[in-house]
Every structure is written in C-alpha cells, then in structure tokens.
Amino acid sequence: MKLIFMGTPDFSVGTLEALIAAGHEITLVVSQPDKPKGRGHELAPTPVKETALKHGLKVFQPKRLKDPETIRTLEETPADAIVVIAFGQIVPASILHMKKYGCINVHGSLLPKYRGAAPIQWAVIDGERESGVTIMQMDEGLDTGDMLLKGSVVLDEKETSGSLFNKLSALGASLCVEALEKLEKGELTPEKQGESPTEYARMLTKEMGELDFSRDAVTLERLIRGFNPWPSAYTRLGDKTLKIWAADVCEKQDPKKQPGTVTEVAKQDFIVACGEGALKITELQLQGKKRMDAAAFLRGYHLEAGMKLG
Numbered sequence: 553m554k555l556i557f558m559g560t561p562d563f564s565v566g567t568l569e570a571l572i573a574a575g576h577e578i579t580l581v582v583s584q585p586d587k588p589k590g591r592g593h594e595l596a597p598t599p600v601k602e603t604a605l606k607h608g609l610k611v612f613q614p615k616r617l618k619d620p621e622t623i624r625t626l627e628e629t630p631a632d633a634i635v636v637i638a639f640g641q642i643v644p645a646s647i648l649h650m651k652k653y654g655c656i657n658v659h660g661s662l663l664p665k666y667r668g669a670a671p672i673q674w675a676v677i678d679g680e681r682e683s684g685v686t687i688m689q690m691d692e693g694l695d696t697g698d699m700l701l702k703g704s705v706v707l708d709e710k711e712t713s714g715s716l717f718n719k720l721s722a723l724g725a726s727l728c729v730e731a732l733e734k735l736e737k738g739e740l741t742p743e744k745q746g747e748s749p750t751e752y753a754r755m756l757t758k759e760m761g762e763l764d765f766s767r768d769a770v771t772l773e774r775l776i777r778g779f780n781p782w783p784s785a786y787t788r789l790g791d792k793t794l795k796i797w798a799a800d801v802c803e804k805q806d807p808k809k810q811p812g813t814v815t816e817v818a819k820q821d822f823i824v825a826c827g828e829g830a831l832k833i834t835e836l837q838l839q840g841k842k843r844m845d846a847a848a849f850l851r852g853y854h855l856e857a858g859m860k861l862g
Contacts, residue, residue, distance in 0.1 A: 553732055556631040556651070558582040559600045563721050564637045567658055568603055570725035571635065576732070578609050580629045584640050585613045618644050626650060633735075635728060636690060645692050653735055655690040657697065658724040660717075661753070662686060662704060664745040667695035668753030672720060673713040677778035678750070679770075681707055683716060685724040687731040689742055694752075698742035701731040710798075712780040758783040765811035765862055769801045769829030787812070787861045789838065794861065797843060798835035805830045812862040817855050821846040824861055 554577045557568055572578060581604035589596035597605070604611045614622040623646055626634075633653035636643060638660075648655050661671035663686040668674075675683040684704035691697040703723050707716065734740045761779045763772055763786065776785040776796050786795045802823055809815050809825040816823040824831050837843040838853065849855075 553577070553632040553653075553736060554579050554630050555732075556580045556582060556626065556629055556634040557600075557604075558634060558636045558639045558643075560584040560598045560640045561638050562599045563660070563717060563724075564600050564639075565603050566721045566725040567635070567637050567728050568600060570729050571732075572607055574729045574733075578604075578607075579631050580626075581609050581611045582626075582639070583611060583613055585615055617641050617647060623647065633732065635732075637724065637728075642694075643690060648690055648692065656700070656728070656731065656735070657688045657690045657695075658728050659686045659688055659695055660720045660724065662702060663688060663695060663699055664748040665750045666753040667748050669755040671753040672716050673756055673778045674750070674753040676707070676711055676713050676716060677774050679774050683707060683720065685720050685727050687724075687727050696745055698744055700735065700740050700742060701727055703727045710777065712777045714781045756783055761785045763787045763796065763862065765824060766827040769826040769831050772826060772831060773799050773801050789859075789861055792839040794839070795837040795843075796831075796833060796835075797837060798833075800832040800834060802830040802832040810860070812860050814855060814857055814859045814861065817850065817857055819847060819850065822850065822855060 555571060557571065557578050559568060560583050581600060583598045583600045586595040586597050588594065601611050612625060616622065626647060627650060631651050633651050634655045636655050637658040643655055661675065662684040666674055682704055684702060686699050687701040689698045689700055705719050705723060731740065756779065761783050776799050779785040780797055784795045786793050788794060805825060806815050811825050811827050813825045814822055815825050815830065821832050821834050824833060834846050836846060836849055838849065
C-alpha cells in the first residue's frame with residue numbers, strides 16, 4: 553500500500569519501521585513540530601521524524617491538522633490509507649475519510665477499555681492483569697471507531713508503564729502490518745465498540761505523582777509502577793524531593809504510626825507506614841542525586857525509624 557504515516561513519540565517508531573520493512577510505500581510522514589530540549593533549549597526532532605529522515609522519507613510537521621494548508625498537503629499526497637499512532641492531535645473529520653481505507657489507528661489498549669491519551673499507564677495503575685493493542689478504524693469520536701484487530705499481553709507482577717510501553721509498541725507494529733494486509737484483501741470484519749468499562753485514560757501530570765501515604769499500600773505500589781518512568785512518583789524527605797522508583801507491598805504495619813512514617817530501616821531497604829499496610833522502598837532518587845537502590849542510598853544518608861516522608 554501507499555501510506556501516510558502520522559506519529560510522534562517512541563511508541564510510534566516500531567510501527568513505522570515495521571511498515572517500511574513490510575514493503576509499504578510511505579509517501580509522507582507527519583509528526584508534531586520540533587520542541588526545545590535540554591539546557592540549551594535547542595529544537596529537537598521527534599523520534600518519528602528522526603526515524604523518517606534515517607530512511608530518507610519526506611516529513612511534514614504542521615502546527616494544526618485543521619489548517620487549510622495541512623488539509624491540502626494531505627489531499628495532494630497519494631495514499632491508500634493514513635496510519636495514525638500516538639500523533640498528539642485530534643484528527644479532524646476532513647482527514648478521517650480522505651483516503652480509500654480512511655485512517656487506521658494503533659491504540660495501546662484492549663478497546664473499549666482505556667480510551668484516551670494514557671491507556672498504558674492507567675492499565676498499570678489500575679492493576680490490570682491483561683492489556684494489549686487494538687487496530688481501529690478511526691471515526692469522529694475519541695477512540696470510539698470500529699475495531700479491526702486485537703492482540704493481548706499479560707502484565708508481569710512488577711510491570712511498569714515503561715516495560716508495558718515496550719511490549720505494546722512491538723505488538724502494535726506487528727498487528728498493524730497484519731491488519732493492513734487483511735484490510736487490502738477484504739479479510740477484516742469491523743466490530744462496533746460497546747460502552748467503555750473504565751474511565752477516560754486522561755494524560756498524567758507531575759502533580760498526580762505525589763504519594764499520599766494515607767492511601768493503601770497496594771494502590772500506592774501500583775501508582776509507583778504506573779508513573780515509572782514518567783512523570784515519576786515522589787514524596788518529600790526534609791526539604792528535598794524524593795522520587796520513589798520501586799517498592800514492595802509489606803503487610804507489616806504499626807497501627808500507632810501515622811502514614812508516611814518510616815517504621816523500620818534495614819541495610820537493603822526501609823519501610824514506610826501507609827493508610828493500610830506499608831511500603832518497603834527498594835529504589836529511589838533524592839533530589840540532586842542519581843537514581844539508586846535503597847541500599848546505596850542508606851549507605852550515604854542517615855535515615856532512622858520515626859522520620860516522616862511527605
């Protein structure tokens with residue numbers, strides 16, 4: 553097929569690479585505009601743009617998909633379908649039905665679950681045991697189009713959003729290639745979505761990562777994994793921010809201790825009281841320091857029972 557590819561972050565790269573390897577002709581790659589990055593605030597290309605240029609593909613970076621110039625450029629670009637994966641803007645109706653096979657979306661959840669911008673993270677935060685990818689025919693709703701193909705993965709006990717991201721990126725790439733082949737042969741039967749059993753998977757913010765130790769330990773441990781690697785779960789230790797990268801649920805709890813209190817310090821880790829249960833902190837990062845395991849942290853920082861986090 554001749555394809556227009558629309559994507560921006562790392563999650564999209566595997567699918568672009570897979571489509572190229574499968575022999576599809578990518579007539580245009582559409583990605584978000586370059587953004588300032590690092591201390592020098594120099595403009596940095598998106599991961600999809602970098603990949604496209606590596607393969608010698610034409611790249612188009614519109615500020616708004618609704619702009620007449622953008623619509624005209626897409627109309628004039630020959631393509632049988634537009635593949636959309638984590639692009640970062642809502643695709644207007646004028647583009648959805650522009651090409652023969654419309655817009656095909658690679659979505660990181662088992663729709664109709666987790667419609668929205670952060671389905672991978674919320675699957676981890678909510679303690680889902682299974683997730684996956686849905687190849688969808690896009691319509692004017694938010695992730696409400698007909699489902700064309702699905703694939704699933706089982707979440708590990710210590711799955712983070714980062715590790716699940718990698719699994720679903722690889723799965724989405726192979727499913728997209730399979731779906732386009734079947735679509736061209738007329739072997740796919742679109743399936744309507746029902747009502748979503750989960751809340752809209754809204755985008756995460758840094759503020760949402762602050763740990764409220766009055767909550768139960770199971771919920772907090774999932775949140776820590778769901779916010780790893782971004783935007784990260786955190787608390788306060790004295791006047792510094794303390795990021796928590798990994799923790800285990802611990803049944804030990806002194807009911808007399810207030811949530812957030814350090815109840816036990818060992819050589820390898822330490823325990824913090826929660827509203828229900830406790831957390832054994834195993835990996836962290838103190839403001840201004842590198843990420844490290846708790847044992848390394850405790851060798852260089854004096855922490856004792858009775859100290860308070862938060």
